[in-house]
Amino acid sequence: MLESKRHNRPMPKPPSVPAASKALSAPQKVLRKMGLDRDIDLALHLPLRYEDETRIVKLRDAREGDTVQIEGTVTACEVSFKPRRQLLVTLDDGSDTCVMRFFSFYPSHQKSMAVGNRIRARGEVRGGFMGMTMMHPSFKTTGGALPEALTPVYPTVAGLPQTYLRRAVLTGLAHADVTETLPAGVHSPDPRGLWDLRASLQFLHHPTPEVSMAELEDRTHPAWIRLKCEELLAQQLSQLTAKRERDRLRAPRLSVHPAGLSERLLAALPFALTGAQQRVTAEIAQDLARAVPMHRLLQGDVGAGKTVVAALAAMVAIDAGWQCALMAPTEILASQHFGKLVGWLEPLGIQVAWLTGSQKKKERQAMLQAVSSGEAALVVGTHALIQEQVQFKQLGLAVIDEQHRFGVAQRLALRGKMQEEGMEPHMLMMTATPIPRTLAMSYYADLDVSVLDELPPGRTPVVTKVVSDSRRDEVVERISAQLAQGRQVYWVCPLIEESEALDLTNATQTHADLSDALPGVMVGLLHSRMPVAEKKAVMDLFNSGVMGVLVSTTVIEVGVDVPNASLMVIEHAERFGLSQLHQLRGRVGRGAAASACVLLYGTPDGGRLSETARERLRAMVDTNDGFEIARRDLEIRGPGEFLGARQSGAPLLRFADLSTDGHLLEWARALAPEMLDRHALLARRHIARWLGGKSEYLKA
Ligand code: ADP
Ligand code: MG
Numbered sequence: 001m002l003e004s005k006r007h008n009r010p011m012p013k014p015p016s017v018p019a020a021s022k023a024l025s026a027p028q029k030v031l032r033k034m035g036l037d038r039d040i041d042l043a044l045h046l047p048l049r050y051e052d053e054t055r056i057v058k059l060r061d062a063r064e065g066d067t068v069q070i071e072g073t074v075t076a077c078e079v080s081f082k083p084r085r086q087l088l089v090t091l092d093d094g095s096d097t098c099v100m101r102f103f104s105f106y107p108s109h110q111k112s113m114a115v116g117n118r119i120r121a122r123g124e125v126r127g128g129f130m131g132m133t134m135m136h137p138s139f140k141t142t143g144g145a146l147p148e149a150l151t152p153v154y155p156t157v158a159g160l161p162q163t164y165l166r167r168a169v170l171t172g173l174a175h176a177d178v179t180e181t182l183p184a185g186v187h188s189p190d191p192r193g194l195w196d197l198r199a200s201l202q203f204l205h206h207p208t209p210e211v212s213m214a215e216l217e218d219r220t221h222p223a224w225i226r227l228k229c230e231e232l233l234a235q236q237l238s239q240l241t242a243k244r245e246r247d248r249l250r251a252p253r254l255s256v257h258p259a260g261l262s263e264r265l266l267a268a269l270p271f272a273l274t275g276a277q278q279r280v281t282a283e284i285a286q287d288l289a290r291a292v293p294m295h296r297l298l299q300g301d302v303g304a305g306k307t308v309v310a311a312l313a314a315m316v317a318i319d320a321g322w323q324c325a326l327m328a329p330t331e332i333l334a335s336q337h338f339g340k341l342v343g344w345l346e347p348l349g350i351q352v353a354w355l356t357g358s359q360k361k362k363e364r365q366a367m368l369q370a371v372s373s374g375e376a377a378l379v380v381g382t383h384a385l386i387q388e389q390v391q392f393k394q395l396g397l398a399v400i401d402e403q404h405r406f407g408v409a410q411r412l413a414l415r416g417k418m419q420e421e422g423m424e425p426h427m428l429m430m431t432a433t434p435i436p437r438t439l440a441m442s443y444y445a446d447l448d449v450s451v452l453d454e455l456p457p458g459r460t461p462v463v464t465k466v467v468s469d470s471r472r473d474e475v476v477e478r479i480s481a482q483l484a485q486g487r488q489v490y491w492v493c494p495l496i497e498e499s500e501a502l503d504l505t506n507a508t509q510t511h512a513d514l515s516d517a518l519p520g521v522m523v524g525l526l527h528s529r530m531p532v533a534e535k536k537a538v539m540d541l542f543n544s545g546v547m548g549v550l551v552s553t554t555v556i557e558v559g560v561d562v563p564n565a566s567l568m569v570i571e572h573a574e575r576f577g578l579s580q581l582h583q584l585r586g587r588v589g590r591g592a593a594a595s596a597c598v599l600l601y602g603t604p605d606g607g608r609l610s611e612t613a614r615e616r617l618r619a620m621v622d623t624n625d626g627f628e629i630a631r632r633d634l635e636i637r638g639p640g641e642f643l644g645a646r647q648s649g650a651p652l653l654r655f656a657d658l659s660t661d662g663h664l665l666e667w668a669r670a671l672a673p674e675m676l677d678r679h680a681l682l683a684r685r686h687i688a689r690w691l692g693g694k695s696e697y698l699k700a
Contacts, residue, residue, distance in 0.1 A: 030160040031168060040689055042172025045165075046204050046227070046655070047152035050216070053122065054146055054209045059132060060095035062125045069122040070098065077113050089113045091121065098125070098132040100139070112141045149206035173205060181686040182233075183679045189667035190225045200226040219655070225664070228656040232442070232668035233675075234690030235653065237683050239446035240672045243295070246446075249424050251293035252396045254320040256285050261315035264348055269308065276454035277305055283450050284313050284428065288397070294426035297403070297444060300452030301626035302432045302586025303459070307337060309452070310399045311344060313428055318350060318377040322396025325425075326380045327414055329405035331356050331532055332539065336561060337401070338380040345378065355381035355390065358532040386413040394418075395425045403429035432586070433579050434627045436634055438658040442665055461624050462589040462597050466573070466617045469602035475569055476517050478598070483521055483548045487566040487593060491551045492584055494572040510571065511551040518549065526552035554580070563591035573599035573620075574613040578633035581620055612636065635659065 024032065036042050057068040072093030080088050087102040087109060100121060102109060113119060123137030154165050178198045188194035195203075200223035207216060215221035219228070256262055266273070273281065280298060287294035300306045314324040326341070328334040334356060342352050353367045353376030370376035374393030379385065395417045400406060411429075418425045429447070440449055467475060479489050491514065493507040511525040524538045524547045541547040543562055550565075568588045573581060581599070589595040599617055601609055609617075619632045656664060675683045 027160050027164050027168075030157060031165075034157065034160070036168070036172075038692065039172040039176035040178070041692070042169045043176040043178065043201055043205075044227075044690075045154060045169055045172075048155045049153050050150035050207065051122065051153060052209060053151045054148060056120070056146065058095040059093050059098055059125075062132070064125055064127045064132075067122070067124045069120065071118065071120045072098075074113050074115050074117050074119055077110060077115055079110075087113075089119075091119055096132065098134060099130055100134045100137050102136055113139070117141060148208070150209055150211075152205050169205065173201060177689070181682045181689065183675060183682060186671065187667075189229060189664050190222060192222050192225075194229065195222045195226040197226060197230060199223070219657070224655070228661055228664050229667060230686075231653060231655045231690060232661070232665050233671060234687055235442060236445055236668045236672035237675065238687050238691055240676060241683075241687065243446040244676070246295060246424075247292050249293055250291055250422055251424050251426050252320065252322055252394075253291045254288040254316050254322065254396060254426070256289070256316050257319045260319040261348060261350070262312050262319070265311065265315050265344060268344070268347060271456065273308070274305065274452075274454045274456055276300075276452045277309055280309055280450040280452055281312050283448075284309070285316060287448070288313065288316050288426055293424040294428065294448075295446070296428055296448045296450055297440075298428060298430045298450045298452065299434050299440075300430070300432065301434060301455065302583055303455060303590055304432075304452040305456050306401070306430045306432070306452060307340060310401070310428060310430065311341060313397060313399065314341075314378055317397040317426070320396065322394055323371075323374060323376070323392050324378050324397040324399065325385055325392070325395060325414065325417065326378065326399045326401065327385045327406070328380070328382060328401040331358065331382055332535065333401065334380055334382045335536065335539075340561075341378060341380060350378060351376045353379045355379060355384045356532075357382060357384045359384070383410065386410060386417070390417065392417050392419070394420075397426045397428065399428045399430065401430045403431050404433055432583060432626070434630045436627065436631045438662050438665060439634065441669060442653070442658055445669070458592050459589055460592065460594045462585055462595045464585065464597045464599065464621045464624075466599045466601065466621060469571075469600050472600070475598055475600065476514070478596075479514075479549065479567065479569070480518065482567045483518070486564075488542065488545065488547070488562060488564050489549045490565055490568040490587055491549060492568065492570045493551065493553050494570075494575045506571075507551055507553050514549055514551060521548040522546060523549040523551060526550060528553060554584070561590060562587070564593075566591070566593045566595040567598070568596075569598045569600060571600045572602050573617060574601045574609055578616050578619060578629055578636065581616075582626055582629045585620070585624075 031037070031042075034045075036045055051067075053069050055069065056071050057066070059070055059072075062068050062070070070091065070093055072091040074089055075092045075097065076088070076090040078088055080086055084103070087105040089100045089102070091098050091100060100123070119139050119141060121134065121137040121139040123134035126133050126135070152166065152169070154162065154169060156162060156165050178201060180197065182194070186194070203221075203223040204216075204227070211221070216224070280300075284294070284296060284298075287296055298306055298309060300309075310326060314326070317324045326337060328337055334354075338352065338354050345352055351370065353370045355364070355367055355371070359367070367376070367379075368389060368391075371379050372391040372393060379392075384390070398414045398417070400411060400414065403411070411427075415424055415427060434451075435444065479491075482489055491510060493510055507525060507527055511523060515521075515523045522541070524542060526535060526538050530538075538547070538550070542550045545564055565588050568585060570576065570581065570584060576584070585597045588597060597620075599620060601613070601617065603609060616632075616636065619629060623629060658665065672683075675686075
């Protein structure tokens with residue numbers, strides 16, 4: 001963000017929202033790029049901070065470090081070349097003098113600050129052996145009356161000077177339609193009452209000097225509360241609208257068959273469902289039985305047992321004569337699902353097909369044929385599932401695993417595999433990254449959410465230790481001990497973003513070191529650049545227990561399931577995100593054996609870890625609870641990154657902060673359905689005001 005200093009070069013005229021066909025000036029183009037097209041967008045572009053230009057401070061009263069506005073007469077104006085070229089202007093305000101320094105300046109500067117001129121300048125006072133100085137203060141020549149309100153400083157970018165933006169916002173604010181959209185008599189979430197939108201905007205752009213700066217800065221002022229309420233309401237309204245539109249579409253009614261495939265699968269499983277799995281399975285069955293497309297997000301920590309829940313949903317669809325698709329983000333994960341589902345379903349006489357990008361042409365043709373003829377009732381695969389050639393006979397249910405790893409377009413494409421007009425398949429989206437409640441209520445308000453909040457029995461919690469890289473030898477001893485007990489071990493190497501090659505060297509080196517240190521043990525290597533067949537061969541060896549140690553880059557992040565693995569070492573753990581560490585750790589502790597996770601950290605210069613890095617690793621030691629980890633991760637990274645693909649292109653909350661504004665979110669959630677039911681016109685105006693054309697993304 002840049003802020004332009006005010007000086008006296010002529011500025012282009014402020015915009016009056018030009019028609020698209022007219023040529024745009026450079027700053028107008030920047031405005032458009034920033035999404036500040038409409039008057040209302042400008043009016044909603046709120047200041048970052050304020051400058052107090054309502055007062056003039058005498059130099060005698062100014063202290064070093066203060067940012068003040070002064071006014072006086074220029075007594076000297078000269079260009080000096082020592083130590084480098086600069087303009088030095090001395091200002092005398094009658095109480096003292098101050099030297100203003102400009103390292104970049106135009107001839108116009110010298111002209112407007114000629115000796116004898118009166119100048120009003122604003123900047124930070126510094127001491128020095130020449131007396132008081134100001135570096136690059138902003139200044140004006142004419143005195144004029146002092147403003148009555150604080151001066152707003154707006155977020156801007158290069159090419160959009162602050163003065164220009166200020167005038168544009170002022171124009172926008174004057175022209176924007178800010179008439180009330182809240183129904184009369186609406187309950188206020190704030191005991192101080194709900195401010196009017198117009199008054200709130202007017203105030204936030206031009207607050208009076210006596211306002212509490214703290215209330216403005218921490219956004220607790222009633223004017224801020226009103227804006228946050230508006231924003232949250234727009235979000236809830238648009239998602240609820242999307243949900244209601246979807247509810248008007250049709251989907252096949254899929255009812256559970258008594259003594260059907262679900263019953264048979266349950267009887268054949270080597271375990272009984274947990275209470276949470278039973279509850280969630282019933283929630284899904286209820287959705288499937290309706291003639292309205294399901295849109296459900298299944299959240300469950302790593303290892304909670306989402307796959308069997310998905311399989312049971314598939315049984316319902318297949319029993320009713322429809323096909324089911326299961327899409328996973330990586331080939332490894334898809335092949336794991338495929339293996340598991342074939343094992344469960346083929347004994348029940350169900351044909352499972354398999355589609356990935358790396359498939360041989362002949363095999364692929366056969367699979368495509370089985371899918372289009374309907375012979376294959378279940379199709380498992382990667383993104384290959386949504387390619388054009390893939391035609392289902394009749395797709396009734398689409399399951400997306402690790403849904404956050406897919407983009408909006410991909411989810412829409414899978415939905416589009418339903419052949420009939422006006423019909424949609426039921427959708428079940430699954431994620432192992434639990435979404436904290438407020439975030440789910442806010443960004444996923446259009447989805448129904450099921451939570452698997454119980455792990456299958458017999459798992460011992462993973463014990464996590466943070467260990468310095470200098471103690472690697474001890475870690476290797478620990479590995480030997482596990483291997484001696486017939487257990488298996490994962491060793492994960494970090495992703496070095498700048499260089500995949502470096503990444504690889506690191507993993508290869510570790511692989512070689514461990515092979516040397518553990519004679520007689522099969523140590524495997526797995527990384528993302530390996531051909532798929534080779535990856536599969538390595539995974540097969542590890543799955544079957546022949547391979548004792550698997551060194552890998554983060555390709556194992558999702559879905560790998562080897563219950564005999566009881567130790568995971570994560571190298572340079574400080575480089576991983578919290579959720580990622582948690583997912584990785586979820587690969588161990590899947591069997592009954594006590595399991596451990598060692599977080600190795602390295603510090604390049606032997607120094608100490610940064611405070612945030614330590615905090616993150618500490619969080620991993622403190623808790624195994626995915627929701628708690630997600631909450632801390634959200635705190636550290638903020639919702640933008642946390643939400644990932646779902647939000648690509650969709651507006652994130654600008655004003656409300658879900659960690660402090662939960663009560664405002666509740667307010668908006670309660671009001672949204674009532675508004676859609678009873679004040680549809682107001683609701684539509686509200687959405688248009690806040691989201692313009694940006695609400696489409698929320699439909700995926
Ligand atoms: P995730 O939710 O991470 O996808 P999975 O579906 O891969 O978890 O399940 C993890 C492991 O737990 C698998 O080996 C699965 O067969 C097993 N599992 C699932 N449900 C149960 C259960 N109710 N009791 C025992 N084991 C279960
Ligand atoms: Mg899974």
